[in-house]
Amino acid sequence: MSKNKKLLLIDGNSVSFRAFFAMHNVLDKFVTGDGIHTNALYAFNNMLEIVLKEEQPTHVLVAFDAGKTTFRTKMFTEYKGTRAKTPQELMEQLPLIQELLNDRGIKTYELADYEADDIIGTMAHKAEKDGMDVTVITGDRDLTQLTTDKITVRVNVKGVTETEAYTPEHVKEKLGITPQQIIDMKGLMGDNSDHYPGVEKVGEKTAIKLIAQYGSIEGIYEHVDEMKKSKLKEHLINDKDQALLSKKLATIQLDAPVELQLGDLEYRGDNQEELIQFYQKMNFKTFLNRMDIPQENTAEDLDDIKVNDLDTAAIERIAASTKTHTLIVESFGENYHTAPIIGILISDGKDCFGTTDISVLENPTLKKWLADASKDKYLFDNKMTVALLHRYGCEIAGISFDMLLVAYLLDTNDNKQDIGLVAKNYNVNLPTEEEFYGKGVKKAIPEDDTILLNFLAQKAQVIDQLKDKMMSELKDNDQDSLYDEIELPLSNVLAEMEIKGITVEASKLKEMENTFATRLAEIEQKIYQEAGKEFNINSPKQLGVVLFEDLKLPVIKKTKTGYSTSVDVLEKLKDKSPVVQNILDYRQISKIQSTYVVGLQKFIHPDNKIHTIYLQTLTQTGRLSSIEPNLQNIPIRVDEGKQIRKAFVPQHEDWEIFSADYSQVELRVLAHISGDENMQEAFKENYDIHAHTAMRIFGLDSTDEVTPNMRRQAKATNFGIVYGISDYGLSQNIGITRKQAAAFIASYFEQYPGVKQYMDDIVKYARENGYVETIMHRRRYLPDIHSSNFNIRNFAKRTAMNTPIQGSAADIIKVAMINMQKMLVKEKLQANLLLQVHDEMIFEAPKSEIATLEKLVPSVMDSAVKLDVPLKVETAHGKTWYEAK
DNA sequence: TGTTTCACG
DNA sequence: ACGTACGTGAAACAT
Numbered sequence: 001m002s003k004n005k006k007l008l009l010i011d012g013n014s015v016s017f018r019a020f021f022a023m024h025n026v027l028d029k030f031v032t033g034d035g036i037h038t039n040a041l042y043a044f045n046n047m048l049e050i051v052l053k054e055e056q057p058t059h060v061l062v063a064f065d066a067g068k069t070t071f072r073t074k075m076f077t078e079y080k081g082t083r084a085k086t087p088q089e090l091m092e093q094l095p096l097i098q099e100l101l102n103d104r105g106i107k108t109y110e111l112a113d114y115e116a117d118d119i120i121g122t123m124a125h126k127a128e129k130d131g132m133d134v135t136v137i138t139g140d141r142d143l144t145q146l147t148t149d150k151i152t153v154r155v156n157v158k159g160v161t162e163t164e165a166y167t168p169e170h171v172k173e174k175l176g177i178t179p180q181q182i183i184d185m186k187g188l189m190g191d192n193s194d195h196y197p198g199v200e201k202v203g204e205k206t207a208i209k210l211i212a213q214y215g216s217i218e219g220i221y222e223h224v225d226e227m228k229k230s231k232l233k234e235h236l237i238n239d240k241d242q243a244l245l246s247k248k249l250a251t252i253q254l255d256a257p258v259e260l261q262l263g264d265l266e267y268r269g270d271n272q273e274e275l276i277q278f279y280q281k282m283n284f285k286t287f288l289n290r291m292d293i294p295q296e297n298t299a300e301d302l303d304d305i306k307v308n309d310l311d312t313a314a315i316e317r318i319a320a321s322t323k324t325h326t327l328i329v330e331s332f333g334e335n336y337h338t339a340p341i342i343g344i345l346i347s348d349g350k351d352c353f354g355t356t357d358i359s360v361l362e363n364p365t366l367k368k369w370l371a372d373a374s375k376d377k378y379l380f381d382n383k384m385t386v387a388l389l390h391r392y393g394c395e396i397a398g399i400s401f402d403m404l405l406v407a408y409l410l411d412t413n414d415n416k417q418d419i420g421l422v423a424k425n426y427n428v429n430l431p432t433e434e435e436f437y438g439k440g441v442k443k444a445i446p447e448d449d450t451i452l453l454n455f456l457a458q459k460a461q462v463i464d465q466l467k468d469k470m471m472s473e474l475k476d477n478d479q480d481s482l483y484d485e486i487e488l489p490l491s492n493v494l495a496e497m498e499i500k501g502i503t504v505e506a507s508k509l510k511e512m513e514n515t516f517a518t519r520l521a522e523i524e525q526k527i528y529q530e531a532g533k534e535f536n537i538n539s540p541k542q543l544g545v546v547l548f549e550d551l552k553l554p555v556i557k558k559t560k561t562g563y564s565t566s567v568d569v570l571e572k573l574k575d576k577s578p579v580v581q582n583i584l585d586y587r588q589i590s591k592i593q594s595t596y597v598v599g600l601q602k603f604i605h606p607d608n609k610i611h612t613i614y615l616q617t618l619t620q621t622g623r624l625s626s627i628e629p630n631l632q633n634i635p636i637r638v639d640e641g642k643q644i645r646k647a648f649v650p651q652h653e654d655w656e657i658f659s660a661d662y663s664q665v666e667l668r669v670l671a672h673i674s675g676d677e678n679m680q681e682a683f684k685e686n687y688d689i690h691a692h693t694a695m696r697i698f699g700l701d702s703t704d705e706v707t708p709n710m711r712r713q714a715k716a717t718n719f720g721i722v723y724g725i726s727d728y729g730l731s732q733n734i735g736i737t738r739k740q741a742a743a744f745i746a747s748y749f750e751q752y753p754g755v756k757q758y759m760d761d762i763v764k765y766a767r768e769n770g771y772v773e774t775i776m777h778r779r780r781y782l783p784d785i786h787s788s789n790f791n792i793r794n795f796a797k798r799t800a801m802n803t804p805i806q807g808s809a810a811d812i813i814k815v816a817m818i819n820m821q822k823m824l825v826k827e828k829l830q831a832n833l834l835l836q837v838h839d840e841m842i843f844e845a846p847k848s849e850i851a852t853l854e855k856l857v858p859s860v861m862d863s864a865v866k867l868d869v870p871l872k873v874e875t876a877h878g879k880t881w882y883e884a885k
Numbered sequence: 886t887g888t889t890t891c892a893c894g
Numbered sequence: 895a896c897g898t899a900c901g902t903g904a905a906a907c908a909t
Binding site: 542595637641 | 888889890892893894
């Protein structure tokens with residue numbers, strides 16, 4: 001037999017039992033349409049996926065008990081006599097588990113008069129003789145008696161997804177005896193749950209001691225007469241028959257009459273089609289999503305699509321039609337602010353018209369049709385399409401379906417940037433961008449235009465095909481207004497912001513580059529001197545050697561690859577060596593230099609502007625993100641970095657930068673959704689929230705007694721609460737002991753009981769529904785909330801607490817941005833909205849408009865939504881972004 | 886390509 | 895007892 005064959009044996013009953021109780025707390029949430037529970041099925045399948053991945057078996061068998069009576073009950077009628085009846089909710093799942101295994105291509109087996117253990121023992125033994133490796137999965141530790149060099153027994157601990165692996169060494173380590181001696185141990189001590197007796201007053205400890213001394217039960221009785229007179233000796237003699245019987249009962253058969261050949265157990269993987277149907281029937285969305293759904297060959301259908309030329313006649317026909325059309329504007333390149341359009345395709349759901357001749361965009365009829373809001377259109381990624389067409393002098397309106405946005409709202413978890421990936425989620429085969437164009441050096445536009453146009457036609461077809469289904473899902477989720485009134489209009493606002501761009505003075509950055517270069521060189525020399533050698537300061541590895549080996553500074557924290565040299569570590573080493581402060585300085589300047597001073601210059605376009613791209617469909621919370629470059633993390637906290645903002649200027653002389661930000665928006669959202677009266681009062685009365693919190697948690701009578709340090713700590717606690725607090729996290733953040741942190745939190749929850757209630761409720765909600773929601777019904781699914789892994793589960797809990805807060809704040813500013821754009825038009829202001837940084841908006845405007853903005857902007861922002869607490873907006877303005885703060 | 890570090894809210 | 899703050903993007907180094 002070849003070496004790499006591996007048999008996986010699963011104890012079906014005991015694992016199902018474990019699975020059932022592991023997810024007992026969500027029993028009522030895992031129910032099919034017909035009212036059958038599925039929690040054990042779900043957990044069982046989870047376990048299966050993990051084990052199959054880890055073990056990579058070539059053969060698999062799941063063994064089940066056949067019935068109540070076995071050869072053991074014949075030997076001893078009370079065997080398993082007192083065991084509680086299997087709950088009905090689990091009983092009904094056992095056939096489903098069998099069905100699941102069948103669909104997963106896994107053999108199941110049961111044998112009259114024998115238990116699953118015996119089937120497993122027999123097959124394990126057989127496989128071992130054939131030279132195979134064997135892994136057994138069970139919830140029952142008694143099976144560890146099967147352990148040998150070739151047979152590993154993994155016993156479930158905490159639920160079913162984690163196991164403890166028993167090898168002969170591990171058994172020895174844990175019990176001090178060999179696997180074969182486990183039956184002797186069980187014989188002596190008996191078994192409560194299987195209800196057989198053993199020797200009176202002998203438990204695990206005594207049993208192990210006796211076996212270590214005499215080798216086996218038989219060995220003990222050979223020498224029992226030599227023992228000193230004792231109660232133990234009396235019991236041993238009295239219960240001899242019971243001990244021998246119990247040993248027999250505990251012994252797993254290695255030669256049960258199993259009619260299976262190893263060849264029958266060969267594992268060939270899932271029966272995909274059946275499995276998909278089964279998952280659908282069970283409502284197992286997570287598992288469906290996890291599947292590599294087979295390539296249902298739509299390509300075949302799509303080959304038949306005839307792409308007609310998008311010529312003048314076609315354009316006339318499209319323009320005259322009242323039908324909805326699907327529009328594909330295809331570009332080639334990384335960044336759509338520079339990438340060329342390489343193809344255009346318009347489909348009316350039946351006929352396709354496409355071209356690679358981009359001059360078609362000069363056709364006035366087409367231009368008019370594109371810009372006509374009354375001509376209904378579907379597409380994938382409105383923002384990109386608007387930006388692309390803008391560069392070619394076209395406007396576009398009338399979009400009712402943006403597949404990218406809808407896919408994101410339906411499920412933020414998967415990567416939705418690519419239409420091919422979205423299609424795959426709906427079991428439609430469409431190549432991804434990478435699959436179609438290739439990647440790396442091979443990335444290229446197909447030479448044959450018909451291939452490209454066919455691809456565009458496929459995209460259009462997919463959009464048509466999935467539109468109704470996706471829109472109805474949106475409605476089911478109560479997310480239609482989130483889409484209609486927020487995300488879709490916002491995509492136009494964002495497009496406009498990106499296209500406008502923000503003016504950046506390259507000369508200013510150049511100047512800074514020189515200054516910082518000189519400073520870096522100076523610090524660098526100092527560091528080399530203090531370190532006694534030259535090395536790459538930017539290399540955490542080399543720096544670690546210098547600090548912790550050459551200079552022998554104490555190691556505070558390690559990463560998985562070596563010493564940690566992050567700021568919090570260096571801060572603690574500051575007074576141990578003068579080199580540390582220099583390294584901190586170097587790091588800071590070097591970051592500013594590489595990422596911002598040098599980095600930003602690369603993105604300045606010939607129009608002296610930077611055009612970022614906002615990703616509207618990336619974050620899990622509903623926030624935007626900004627790339628190429630990221631304009632949402634321009635330094636502000638330390639002055640050297642803040643200087644960067646002096647390069648960001650308005651596009652015209654006599655204009656200014658104007659900024660407006662929400663003050664403590666997340667805490668206000670928390671006050672609103674938690675309904676906590678004390679916190680709401682603080683905002684309604686416009687108190688300094690952090691000082692007010694300090695007063696409360698430190699038990700003071702007035703905020704006058706709050707010291708700056710108390711306020712600082714209270715502020716950190718407020719942040720911690722928003723993040724889904726833990727005492728450890730808070731203690732790390734403000735440098736107090738964990739105990740103190742725990743006391744802070746306890747006191748906080750006492751003062752803000754509504755907040756405590758919210759935290760408990762939202763976690764419960766996530767467990768019961770599998771997702772959490774923002775005030776605008778933005779959803780985030782949290783499958784990890786059911787994880788058996790402590791860390792993963794806790795992470796999901798914190799996410800459940802934080803997402804509605806961060807996400808609702810994101811909803812609010814999105815509404816404000818849309819209203820803002822409307823207001824600017826309505827008031828006929830020249831001011832431009834340029835940037836969004838999560839809780840602030842940055843504008844450029846003629847000086848003459850500043851006074852107007854100071855009135856109108858806050859009013860638009862604080863009226864975006866109506867909360868139980870007021871929203872507060874602060875504004876600033878100046879010649880550059882630096883001064884507008 | 887993954888890891889570490891650090892910039893922002 | 896378990897190890898921890900939430901959400902991002904980019905640069906540099908190491909592999």
